[in-house]
Amino acid sequence: MLMPEPIKDFFAVIPAGGVGSRLWPLSRAETPKFLHDLTGSGRSLLQETWDRLLPLADREHIAVVTGRAHGPKVENTLPDMPEHNVFVEADPRESAAAIGLAAAILHRRNPDVIIGSFAADHVIKRQRVFEFTVRQAVAVAREGYICTIGIQPSEPAVGFGYIKTGGELVIDDAPLAAMVDAFVEKPDLETARRYYADRSFLWNAGMFISRADVILDELKANEPELHAGLVEIADAWDDPARKDETVARVWPTLKKIAIDYAVAEPAAAKGRLAVVPGQFDWDDVGDFASLSNLISDGDGERMSVLGPNDKVIVDESTGLIVSQTNRVIAVIGVENLIVVDTDDALLVTTNEHAQRVKGVVGRLHEGGRDSVL
Numbered sequence: 001m002l003m004p005e006p007i008k009d010f011f012a013v014i015p016a017g018g019v020g021s022r023l024w025p026l027s028r029a030e031t032p033k034f035l036h037d038l039t040g041s042g043r044s045l046l047q048e049t050w051d052r053l054l055p056l057a058d059r060e061h062i063a064v065v066t067g068r069a070h071g072p073k074v075e076n077t078l079p080d081m082p083e084h085n086v087f088v089e090a091d092p093r094e095s096a097a098a099i100g101l102a103a104a105i106l107h108r109r110n111p112d113v114i115i116g117s118f119a120a121d122h123v124i125k126r127q128r129v130f131e132f133t134v135r136q137a138v139a140v141a142r143e144g145y146i147c148t149i150g151i152q153p154s155e156p157a158v159g160f161g162y163i164k165t166g167g168e169l170v171i172d173d174a175p176l177a178a179m180v181d182a183f184v185e186k187p188d189l190e191t192a193r194r195y196y197a198d199r200s201f202l203w204n205a206g207m208f209i210s211r212a213d214v215i216l217d218e219l220k221a222n223e224p225e226l227h228a229g230l231v232e233i234a235d236a237w238d239d240p241a242r243k244d245e246t247v248a249r250v251w252p253t254l255k256k257i258a259i260d261y262a263v264a265e266p267a268a269a270k271g272r273l274a275v276v277p278g279q280f281d282w283d284d285v286g287d288f289a290s291l292s293n294l295i296s297d298g299d300g301e302r303m304s305v306l307g308p309n310d311k312v313i314v315d316e317s318t319g320l321i322v323s324q325t326n327r328v329i330a331v332i333g334v335e336n337l338i339v340v341d342t343d344d345a346l347l348v349t350t351n352e353h354a355q356r357v358k359g360v361v362g363r364l365h366e367g368g369r370d371s372v373l
Helices: 045-053 071-077 094-109 127-142 189-198 212-222 224-237 243-253 259-269 288-295 351-366
Strands: 010-016 062-067 086-089 114-117 123-125 146-151 162-168 178-184 201-211 273-278 281-283 303-306 312-315 319-323 329-332 337-341 346-350
Touching (some): 010 094, 045 123, 062 094, 094 114, 094 212, 094 259, 114 127, 123 127, 127 146, 127 201, 162 273, 189 201, 201 259, 201 273, 212 224, 224 243, 259 273, 281 288, 288 319, 303 312, 319 329, 329 337, 346 351
Parallel strands (some): 010 062, 010 114, 312 329
Antiparallel strands (some): 337 346
16 A cells, blocks of 8 residues: 655644653653653654654654754754754743744745644654544645644543534545634643533644644734744844844743744634544653553553663552662552652652652752752
8 A cells, every 4th residue: 555645835843842840850851751762662752753753744844943952962863854954942932932933934944834833742652543633634724724633532631721622624635624612721620521521622732733824924913022033033044144143132032922822722713723633542741640551551450660670579569660770679569659760869659649740840949959850
């Protein structure tokens, strides 16, 4: 069977940022989770994202937006990535600036380009279904909509925002497309249970596909100063004589705002936002409980081990052990345990409290112990 060709007018953008707070001490500010192999595949999450996107956009049509601290690591991790497609932010300014920067640069290079934004640190299975979904979203984007990909909830989760789907959208080559009625913030448990039972609510996975000019138009309408700054930077980006001065002067002035607020929510209110349900397996690996479930394939009746397991002794215990040292780790009679053992830090918690790890990182920072962050 012939494999589909990459989409000629499509450019995949991979935002690769973060400070590693939710998977500390495995993930750190210098080595956030997208640089780690968290699936046992031998490939980092960033490399898996690259592999996933290659059938849709060849190597010349994939870009990464990342921070100064991570730029060299990204280039080393992805040796096939063209250097001019690594867009390094001067400092983190939230997702609207990151994706808007890529949109502005790529639009300047090709005014007709369609871009898609896909996080560097998500895990996606069922590759062919993913490709089918993205191709539908590109077809929707060609019609002038901003298209997001929503995930059918597998449980009443409180850790994700939700997308309320509306009426059917009739577009050739996009049989599952629908309009978006609204974006909804992360709910409490009772509300999440209602959303889960409703089935018209999808998880917001943060994937956006659109013509670059449409995203820029929305930014101009909703955040004109941010739009003007990004366009000024993009105009100088490929000019070595102007780039550094322009970025140094303009980038610090850009507003910090998520693309959901700057683009997606206003577009939904105008009837300009569409969604294609993604019927593939998706995980944002948001905490160690999520990682434990991912590694065990949902089998909560055993202990999963990430790293060398010849130093791990388990007796009637369940959960996750991440081992990065030569220390022997023995756990006996403990359920839903999480142990993360690194050279300079040890974390012990449970699945129930995994979301609180980020707070520990905050306390370490406040206490001036940044050497372990």
